[in-house]
Amino acid sequence: MNERAVAITSLQSALAALELAGMQRRGELRRRLRVGDEELTALLHLAHHERLAQRRLGELTGLSRSGAGAMIQRLEEHGYVRRWADPEDRRLRWIELTPAGREALDGASPVTLDDLTTEDLVAAGRVLDQLVGEPVSAPEADDIAPADGVPVWRHWG
Template sequence: MSSYVPGFELPLRLLLAFRLLIDELHTELGKQGHPDLRPMHGFVMQAIGPQGTTAVELGRTLGVSKQAAGKTIETLERIGYVERTTDPQDTRRKIVRLTPYGMDALDRSARIFDALRTRWAAELGEERLRALEADLRRMTPGNPWRLDMPGWFGNL
């Protein structure tokens, strides 16, 4: 039996693990009152953050055009996760902010991710999972909050 593992399997397995966790997150979010959220919405809502942002800044953070950011803002506004307000410092600027419903989705997401991690620890063992996390930290940039994935995927 060969121990050879082709190099392409590593990124595919990492992507599959990501997809599995995200799919399980969204299944649970749907059960907890957030059935309309999609995986890309999480990147957008994280990029908006607690202070809010403009469509231009959001597009820059996500690595997408202002128009693409605006379309996503419209979708999230329609389903109740964000609202547009006037910037108190400059009334010409519109600020996109998370609504209480949007904040609830982020809070629930954090708790669900903790539960998923607990389940992985039960399956793999806490020590092995901590080692995997440490290895991934060692092999990836220090800041895990790269929110430009939407633009990166769009440029494939």
């Protein structure tokens, strides 16, 4: 095997380990936040996008319209999110992470990046962005493109 093939095999192994760590981390986050898988998925999308339309959040979690509404209500009761009607289009309901929700999500994270240097953080971010491809753009309206394929590790730290 040449040097490049060895490097590719090593990276693929590291990425598999990263995915497994992400799966374990999801379970830990769910337990610490006392939420289900759909709620955690919603919180992670909101942490990444800042705000999402209620309909889109339902699509991203795989829930029906009424299921998404119930999930959002539970997250509101925890104080993790807030929802409001768009002032220009009252049919559109926006959901965003509250400061308390952001703090809970950050505080529940079992991962710390404190031991990495700034240079290491920048380099890791650059490599991971290249592996992910095009960055997921922030949604502007109810008809945003899917954010499928965004790995859990993008939300660490």
